[in-house]
Every structure is written in C-alpha cells, then in structure tokens.
Amino acid sequence: MSVIAAYQDLVARSELRPDPDQARIAARLDGLARALEAWRPQSSSSWFGRLFGGGREESQPPRGLYMWGSVGRGKSMLMDLFHDNVKISPKRRVHFHEFMLEAHAAIHNFRQMDEAGRREAFGRNVGDDPIPPVAAKIAEGARLLCFDEMQVTDVADAMILGRLFTELFRSGVVVVTTSNRPPRDLYKNGLNRQLFLPFIDLLEETLDVETLNGPTDYRLDRLGGMPVYYVPNGPEATAKLSEAFFRLTDYAVEDRQKVPSETLTVQGREILVPKALKGVAVFSFKRLCANPLGPADYLAIAQRYHTVIIVGIPKLGPEKRNEAKRFVTLIDALYEYRVKLLCAADAPPQELYTEGDGAFEFERTVSRLMEMQSADYLAEGHGIAA
Template structure:
C-alpha cells in the first residue's frame, strides 16, 4: 500500500487519501457530504480568532467588522453510511479552540443538569435570573462555539419542549451546528406528545443549517460488525483484548464516558458509553438490583451492549442468573447487538439447569447463539435504519 499523505487541509482530501491507501472504498455520496463539510471549514477559517474579552470576537469576518453567520450542516441517512466518520474528520480539522463533539442525548443530559443547578441557585438566592435557558445557553457557548452532535434524535418530551428556546439562544450567540441523524429534520419527534409545540424548532434548525442526505449504497457498519466476535471465552488476556478491539471498532475509537439513563425518577448507571454503545461488567449489570424494566430502558437507549467477565453461575448465584436471563431476553426482543466475554461456553454458564429456570436458560443459550448469526445482525441493522 502507498503511504497516506498529509490530509490536514480538507475532509475530501482525507477521504481520497484513505481510498488510495485501501483503508476505505471510494464513495461518491460521501465525497459530496465531505465537500459541504469543507465549505463550513472554509467559513470557519475566514473568521477572526476569538478574543478573551469577547466571546463573539470569532464571528467577525476578517477585516469586515461585521458579524458573519456561518450555516452548519445536518447530515441524515441510514445507519452505517459513514456519517459519524465524516463528522469526526471535520471536527478534528475545525480551526477553532472552543468546540464540542458529543452524542446528542449526552449533551441534553448536560443541559438538564445545568438547568437544575441554575434553579437551585435561584432557590438559594444566588441569582435573580428566573429563566434558566439564557444563562445556560451563554455558558454552553462560552465553552464551545462549534457543536458537533452524533445521532441527533428527539424522543423525550422534556428535550422536545426546550430545544427551540435553547437553540434560539445558541444560534443568536453565533453557535455553529454540525449534526448527524438517521432521520430528516421533518421527521424528528414524529408521533411525539405535543409535537405541535416542537415544530418551531424544526423551522429554526433549517434556518441555520443546510440539510443533506447521505445515501451511500453500501452499509459499511454492517460490513464491519459482521466480522466482530460477539461471544468470547474463556476469560483471559486474549478475551479482554478482543472485547476492547470490538469496542473500539463499534465506537470508531470515540472516547467513552459514564452516563446515567433516567427511568421513573431514578437513573441507571452506565460505566462507559459512547454514542449508542454501552459497556458493562457482569457485576455492573447483573449483580445489582436491576429488573426487566431497567434492561428495557437500556435497550431503548443503546443499540450495542458489551457485558464482560460473565462467570459460571452456580446455585448460590440464582438471582444473578435470573437477571442475566432477563437481560438477554430483553436485548434479544429489541434486537440489540450483544457482545459477551465469559468464563465458559454459553451452554455451561449455568451449572445446574432444573425446572423452570432450566428451561428459561435453555432459551437464553439458544438466543445467545442466534444473536451471533448474520440473520440477527441483518435484523438489527434493518430495525435501526427504520428507527
């Protein structure tokens, strides 16, 4: 293979270099999106650097003294077409210091946390600003003039009701937005409660971003996932390395972080999450008092779940075995992709298989085998594409 040349100047040049090296397959649809991302890069490069005395200094075009409005980009299309890869290339090249790349749901969790903290300050008499949205937006903009969101999706009514007000403030300050999504803006929060109150956000969004569809004929994610091991045993250094390699493939190397998944007034702790992938140890997910409803909340939030270090389960681990059965059943019913590292083969996880629990575990073993199949992976991908 030829060495990959320096491709720091544009997303399109990076794509071409990777294609020449054989690391990527040339894709015309991706190149079209790359050109639009490069246009945003050019606009960013033509602005003055921000001055410490003014959060808005960076918005003024060189030498013009006038505010420059930079339109962002909203890229939508089916899963596995390369949207996240392109956005990550763009983000690394964006020539500004204050920028943020996040999964959309993680960003909104941060927003709600800041709003809650502002209201606590109001109660303590530390602020007289009754409306938390303007100061929260100002703080977010002070940290990042460029926001890059992966998997822009609105499913929560609390998010839906606040987005228009929040982004009216952010766009007014000069925030530039780049987002990827599986759906077009008009389909955001489709069938959602009180959707009429959400519609102004769609109009606001389309005023500040260009909308482009990425319709590549090839599902690159499916090609990549099809070759990943999903059940690894026994537990050893090789198993740990294989799970980490699979995690890095699934997340495209994005640095993960702990998150909290809300459920009926409380939250489920996820030790490591990146986008719509979550990583647990067996003790995190099966030795804590979690039930089927908790596992359903995780299945609705994540497309791919890793469970590491599953031990062999004897009679003294009956509760843990029951939770493991519930977990596999729930993930299977919701076509979540499950990756497991275990002490033994699936058939030998439960040391005693008697009565109802024995029958239930036989079903679990069968499902674990089916979840490794190409048919299950195809169903997983198809349902995510329709989501």
C-alpha cells in the first residue's frame, strides 16, 4: 500500500479525522517514498567503501524531510505510515535520543580499540578519528533513517552532530525526522551554541522543512478531558488508566495481552519498560522507585517517552524515605522534559509524603504534580521547556 493510500484508509475507517495539514504531509511523504523506490545508486560498492572514496560516484538521493509542529498533531503517526509503507531496504525508524546514545557508545568503543582492533572491526586502517567509520557503519545499516523527536539538549550531542550528519548525508543516507521545534530553535540557548549552528545550516540545506500544526492536539483530544491523577489505587483507577493508554496509542483493547515491552540501556544497565507503545510507557511505582534507579535512569525515561503512566503510588512515610527521594528525582526529570504523567495513587499530591526525611523538599514535588495536571502543562510539547 502507498503512504497516501494508507493514510486515506485510516481516515475512511474513522481511525483518523480528516485533517488538511496531515493530508498535505502524507502526500509529501508519498512523493518521497516513490522517489526513494525509483532511486538506483550507480555504485555497487559498499556504503562503507563509498564513504571512504571507493566505488563510482552514485546518483543524487532524494531530499529528506524535517517535520515540526506542536505536540499531538500527528507527526509520529505520519512518519510511521511512511516508514512502514516505503519499499526501500535497509531502513530504520528510531527515537533520536536512542540513536544518539548508540552513536556515543560506538564512538567510545572506537576510542578504546587499538589499531589492530580498529582494522578488524572496520576492515581497514581508519586512523584515529571515530566519526567517519562510525557514520559508515550506521550508513551500511540504513539507506533511510527515520528519527522521532529530534531535539538537542546535551552539549555532547551538539558537538558531534554536524560532523556525524555530514558524513551520513555524504554517504547518501536519506533522513526523515520529526521535532517539536523548527531547525533554527534546536539547542536554543545551549552552551557554545555558535558551534552548533553549522548543523542547523546542514539540515536546512539537505532536508525540506515542513510545518504540521493543524488545529487539533490529537493526544489531548484522545483523552477527552479524562483526569490524569486518580485516587485511590484500585480496579477503577487501573481501568481508567488502561483506557487512557489505549486511547493514546490507538491500540486495540482486545489485543491488550500483546502490548509490547521495551528495554532501555542506561550506562551499561538495562531497564525493563513493561509496556511501551508509540511513546507511551507504563510502569509500577515499585519498579521505578523501590529499585535502585538514579537520575540518569529517570532522564533516559523522560527523554524517550512523551507520556508515562504509573500505577500503585503508595502513601509515603519515614519508612519509605528512599522511595520518596527517588520519586522526587523521577518527577523532576519528567517535569523537566514536559512528559505527560498519568497515575494512580493512594493519596492526593499534598498528602503523599508529609512526614520523613525530605518532607519539606517534597513540597516542590507536590507543586509539580499539581501543575502536571493542568491544561497548560498538558498542551506543552515533549522536551525541555524553552
């Protein structure tokens, strides 16, 4: 099925509402899909060889696409339709934060290798600069890269993005990405931002920039005014949160036993996400706060998911001071990245933790939990607030 046919089918089945902005982007993605399917690189050598100058010159690849707009307008949905229906191989769809973690890990591993190890890993002497060979390996695995939620908040990311993507584009990789910000607002007010500006120029030179900013926030619309904080824990609250999950993800309720899990890797450790779909993650309080997780773990969750659902938040006391401290750190991370929080607890925010070490400091968490229920907060895009 073509991209535009897949989109029109969803509208015909009333799974999507007619939306002129979405239809325009779907048509644009359909044209890109056809261009990619017709594109025939002249070179028969490997991506790795072409990046290092081997093989014949290849024909120019189609221009990629940078889709940006407010939260909930359907950017990720359209990119998924495109990725699932474009007939090109190899291709990859990945969250931008996850991609950058992989890139940093690959660069780190390269730097740990001696010359013999690098020759064995890359098939030739690649010198001391990790960027070209790391980019070459990425390009070998994907002629098309689809990124969800391109956002740059980390100076380490900012410093390598220009060179990394220059090598990827030079090798013929086509990029389609979503973002809540236009390219010029990436890494806004970031440290040494002037060093990042060439990457913005590169994006605008290589990708077509399209705005998707229709009138409806479909994530909020799907919630239909449902509360996001439920008291107390119990079957009724669980049922409401389950309903919210299926509304937010468009997942068939009858397939509830098939909701996939995910694993996040943080500093070499693995965190199991019991249920995760389309940027929505479900956890128990015990999994997140009774286990020895720390700020890096909570930041990874906040960066990866636009919505987090937590069940089983207990009323906390002095005997649960460690859990309370972790909960404070978790809420700080979710709040910083404007993650939508839906949860069930045994008490309202102001009664969750009234006695014990850090109870005074917990008042800030109470304030954030209250704000995270507001319409203004729920309407904000995922990512660090400007």
